[in-house]
Amino acid sequence: MSQPQTSVLVIDTSPARAAIIEEGLRAEGYERVQLVTDVERLAARIEVIAPDVIVMDLGNPKRDMLESMLQVTRAVKKPVAMFVDRSDRQSMEQAIEAGVSAYVVDGFRQDRIKSIMEMAISRFNAFSRMERELEQAKSALADRVVIDKAKHLLMKSRGLSEDAAYKILRKTAMDQNRRVVEVAESLLMSAALLGGDEP
Amino acid sequence: MSNSVRVAYLPLVDACILIAAKELGSAADQGIDLVLERETSWANVRDRIAIGHVDAAHMLAPMPIAANLRLTPFDTEVIAPMALGLGGNAITISQTLRQEAGFSEAVTAPGEAGATLRRAVANGGERKLRIGVVHRHSAHNLELRYWLAASGVDPDRDCEIVILPPPLMPDALAKDQVDAFCVGEPWNSVAVSTGAGAILTTKNLIWASSPEKVLGVHSEWARKNDGLLKALVRSLYGAAKWCSDPANADALQKMLAQPRYLGIDETVVAQALSGPAGYEPFDRAATFPWQSHAMWFYTQMVRWGMVEHTAPGLDLARRTYRPDLYRDALREFDAVVPSSSMKVEGALTSSVPVGAIGGELVLGPDGFFDGKVFDPDKVEDYLKSQARGA
Numbered sequence: 099m100s101q102p103q104t105s106v107l108v109i110d111t112s113p114a115r116a117a118i119i120e121e122g123l124r125a126e127g128y129e130r131v132q133l134v135t136d137v138e139r140l141a142a143r144i145e146v147i148a149p150d151v152i153v154m155d156l157g158n159p160k161r162d163m164l165e166s167m168l169q170v171t172r173a174v175k176k177p178v179a180m181f182v183d184r185s186d187r188q189s190m191e192q193a194i195e196a197g198v199s200a201y202v203v204d205g206f207r208q209d210r211i212k213s214i215m216e217m218a219i220s221r222f223n224a225f226s227r228m229e230r231e232l233e234q235a236k237s238a239l240a241d242r243v244v245i246d247k248a249k250h251l252l253m254k255s256r257g258l259s260e261d262a263a264y265k266i267l268r269k270t271a272m273d274q275n276r277r278v279v280e281v282a283e284s285l286l287m288s289a290a291l292l293g294g295d296e297p
Numbered sequence: 298m299s300n301s302v303r304v305a306y307l308p309l310v311d312a313c314i315l316i317a318a319k320e321l322g323s324a325a326d327q328g329i330d331l332v333l334e335r336e337t338s339w340a341n342v343r344d345r346i347a348i349g350h351v352d353a354a355h356m357l358a359p360m361p362i363a364a365n366l367r368l369t370p371f372d373t374e375v376i377a378p379m380a381l382g383l384g385g386n387a388i389t390i391s392q393t394l395r396q397e398a399g400f401s402e403a404v405t406a407p408g409e410a411g412a413t414l415r416r417a418v419a420n421g422g423e424r425k426l427r428i429g430v431v432h433r434h435s436a437h438n439l440e441l442r443y444w445l446a447a448s449g450v451d452p453d454r455d456c457e458i459v460i461l462p463p464p465l466m467p468d469a470l471a472k473d474q475v476d477a478f479c480v481g482e483p484w485n486s487v488a489v490s491t492g493a494g495a496i497l498t499t500k501n502l503i504w505a506s507s508p509e510k511v512l513g514v515h516s517e518w519a520r521k522n523d524g525l526l527k528a529l530v531r532s533l534y535g536a537a538k539w540c541s542d543p544a545n546a547d548a549l550q551k552m553l554a555q556p557r558y559l560g561i562d563e564t565v566v567a568q569a570l571s572g573p574a575g576y577e578p579f580d581r582a583a584t585f586p587w588q589s590h591a592m593w594f595y596t597q598m599v600r601w602g603m604v605e606h607t608a609p610g611l612d613l614a615r616r617t618y619r620p621d622l623y624r625d626a627l628r629e630f631d632a633v634v635p636s637s638s639m640k641v642e643g644a645l646t647s648s649v650p651v652g653a654i655g656g657e658l659v660l661g662p663d664g665f666f667d668g669k670v671f672d673p674d675k676v677e678d679y680l681k682s683q684a685r686g687a
Contacts, residue, residue, distance in 0.1 A: 156338075156341055156344070158337070159462050159464070160338075160465070161337070161340045161341065162460055163462060190347075194345065194348050194350070199344070
């Protein structure tokens, strides 16, 4: 479905997320999409873009400024209202939880903004999930490095095989009801305090 | 039932009462688990309280009034059972404007500063002064406009008042993107410390003993959680007293400077707390939500065309501030509380001891710099005297 008339402006501090939103809009047939990650001289740019819909992330510290700009700017000829408005409490909650907000010019069709918002909400959520997974992956990697160090310390100081060293760590963790990485950390810390071999 | 109370705040000096209540354990002593959530914009504060993500928030004093008058996107009723201090903001000008207009580097009385500014505007030709404030519905905007108008400078014809996030103000001033700004501390002190600007005059000098932020509470939450609300007010009252004690100044500035709260240099926080902006967290009934304050903000919102005056509108604005809840919470608590809910703003020209519930309170001075008096019983006359072209 082509939406040739509708101009959408995406204001997002994260270029990666903005690109994901843009892709989603294009997939729904919106061809006039503009991305803005830096809001310098935004008023002038809004004048050129003349958006019908503005999608904005809530993490932007300039949000108060942007809202007031939308209220006073002569560029947007019609009054701008916040979509996540009185009428639809549920989507308003979902949008704020996802961290996104939208503004529409007066008279824009409710059903059309709804589909834009649904797409934005789901993509914002997917983006957060990706970020969390990336965070977890990073922390899992860091855990592995610590466990490897502890294993090598045991192998060296007690002449164990890698497998045997890991079993000791795992058994200690189970006995003490702790995570393997915590046991490994304590071991490395004790070794450092006792002035033993540098792990 | 959960005893947690979630409160949003912006990293500003006058969030100190909330931060101290958490850090000192005053909230825990009152049996509540105070969860503080730092936010990045007032719009986010408004949204998150609307959908019940937070129960209460550090808010610009006119914000709850604007919400109840339906000037904001959500139909959220917000009440203010407590103020979060007096004073604390200032008008800072760029070095360029200071030199052009011939201001001194010292903090100047608003009357004199205004007269100098009027001359500069008259000599400046077509150029409008650009002045930054933090939000449309802020004490900053309304007091700045009051000062400009009383000085013979039209805030709309002679100036362009723009909204900027506080942390960006010093930089905007340094780059001459704005000629001046009106903002809460620490951002005036930051601009002074970087050399970007000089404090011209202060909120305290424009309207003495006036509020800057209030505790905004979602009214539905307040109705359902009367016990928690009272405990919150009591814990904040205790924390405000602690913040006001000079013996705690060191501990307070260390507490605020921490990365998870304000996250700025401790010396700048110290300067902001002791500087000319004169933030007062406790003395002079600094946490009492005077209904006359709410009504004055309302008159200024009418004056600048944000809302049309109606009798129910005025009443709604007045009832946004809830001294009754404040008194209720502090009954049988070691507190001295004003017995009246309104006062004539400008009646006290100096500090005066007045009778109060639980002892004696020193109030005032509470006047406007131009000597005009706001009598909450004569709102119509006040509005007429300020009408455009009057």
